[in-house]
Amino acid sequence: MGGKVAIVADRVSWEERQLIDRGPEHGLEVEWVNDEALCLGDEDADALKSYDVVLIRSRSYTRGGLLASLAEAARIPVLNTAAVIQACENKLALRVLLRRAGVPVPDFRLVLSRQDFRKALAELPFPLVLKPIFGGMGKRVTLLRDPDTANSVYDYVEDLGHAFEQACLVEPFLGGGSVRCLVVGREIVATARFESNGTDWRNNAAIGSHHSVVERDAPITRIVDAVVEQLGGGIYGIDLFRTGDGYVVNEVNHAPGFRAVATTSGVDVASAIGRYVREVLG
Amino acid sequence: MTQMLAGACPECETPLSTPPMIQGETMSCPECLLTLRVDEVQDGTLVLQVVEVQLRDWGQ
Numbered sequence: 001m002g003g004k005v006a007i008v009a010d011r012v013s014w015e016e017r018q019l020i021d022r023g024p025e026h027g028l029e030v031e032w033v034n035d036e037a038l039c040l041g042d043e044d045a046d047a048l049k050s051y052d053v054v055l056i057r058s059r060s061y062t063r064g065g066l067l068a069s070l071a072e073a074a075r076i077p078v079l080n081t082a083a084v085i086q087a088c089e090n091k092l093a094l095r096v097l098l099r100r101a102g103v104p105v106p107d108f109r110l111v112l113s114r115q116d117f118r119k120a121l122a123e124l125p126f127p128l129v130l131k132p133i134f135g136g137m138g139k140r141v142t143l144l145r146d147p148d149t150a151n152s153v154y155d156y157v158e159d160l161g162h163a164f165e166q167a168c169l170v171e172p173f174l175g176g177g178s179v180r181c182l183v184v185g186r187e188i189v190a191t192a193r194f195e196s197n198g199t200d201w202r203n204n205a206a207i208g209s210h211h212s213v214v215e216r217d218a219p220i221t222r223i224v225d226a227v228v229e230q231l232g233g234g235i236y237g238i239d240l241f242r243t244g245d246g247y248v249v250n251e252v253n254h255a256p257g258f259r260a261v262a263t264t265s266g267v268d269v270a271s272a273i274g275r276y277v278r279e280v281l282g
Numbered sequence: 283m284t285q286m287l288a289g290a291c292p293e294c295e296t297p298l299s300t301p302p303m304i305q306g307e308t309m310s311c312p313e314c315l316l317t318l319r320v321d322e323v324q325d326g327t328l329v330l331q332v333v334e335v336q337l338r339d340w341g342q
């Protein structure tokens with residue numbers, strides 16, 4: 001089988017450069033393809049024809065799912081699949097899918113209006129977290145410690161331009177720490193604990209946080225396996241929160257950054273992805 | 283010695299010289315600080331494009 005891999009992305013960052021550099025060790029010739037210049041749609045178009053597989057690494061969650069659907073329509077194998085990307089890019093859709101399958105997720109309320117917001121505050125105890133459904137990089141994820149601030153914060157949500165920016169989740173603040181698991185294929189290849197670096201209460205990699213090694217224990221493996229069981233094999237960044245009753249899945253990133261996890265754990269994530277791509281190609 | 287690549291910032295026209303970069307990689311212009319992406323490398327010359335540092339719909 002051939003081994004030409006297109007990394008469809010907006011740019012080549014640390015992760016993509018690693019994938020390009022490690023490719024030849026797995027018989028793969030990996031190239032960057034600009035995600036904003038493909039003009040896909042024609043099933044016989046040349047844009048991706050010369051590639052044996054497409055790796056979707058667009059940081060934009062608007063682009064990822066759209067590009068994956070059209071690459072699949074043109075009969076090119078895509079990682080992750082369009083179905084998986086579409087499940088992950090909407091925080092609410094993913095939670096519903098996981099919860100229905102019995103995978104623990106945080107309790108939450110969908111907030112589309114001031115009325116919803118008031119009800120959510122009445123039903124869930126403070127401290128709470130308010131976050132946009134369509135969002136990323138931790139932006140606008142807000143810790144609400146008391147009702148006074150909460151109501152004023154919602155004034156700003158109401159002032160946002162579009163209904164899709166206003167769609168939010170309110171959920172309990174889970175302060176037990178978070179664990180990021182990198183899954184390649186069906187296996188966890190690396191894990192790291194993310195902690196706030198003291199300047200911001202959030203601890204996602206994009207905001208800047210402190211990372212430490214975490215043992216991959218049975219409870220972590222069990223919940224990650226359950227997620228993979230639902231989504232199928234792929235390349236995932238799975239964010240877990242620890243609670244008194246065990247882990248819950250906060251979200252699954254379908255084009256995960258892995259610099260922080262790779263450097264913390266010392267695992268060569270890019271090679272693991274190379275091996276997996278090779279396996280998918282047969 | 284590594285072969286340096288040359289180009290100019292498409293925004294402020296400052297001449298730039300960099301160690302080897304590949305297509306898709308980004309750098310920031312030392313003069314105007316915008317983020318520049320290498321769209322092509324032609325005979326040691328960089329074709330650069332200004333890109334956003336971060337878009338509103340980014341997640342990882």
Ligand SMILES: Nc1ncnc2c1ncn2[C@@H]1O[C@H](COP(=O)(O)OP(=O)(O)OP(=O)(O)O)[C@@H](O)[C@H]1O
Nearest residue numbers: 129135136137138139172173174202203204341342
């Ligand atoms: N319910 C919660 N309890 C405690 N902390 C939370 C909660 N929700 C979010 N956070 C914190 O805020 C960060 C960003 O939240 P989340 O991951 O949900 O948003 P995001 O915009 O998708 O971020 P990213 O895509 O970078 O992971 C989390 O990494 C975590 O540190």
Ligand SMILES: [Zn+2]
Nearest residue numbers: 291294311314
């Ligand atoms: Zn410049």
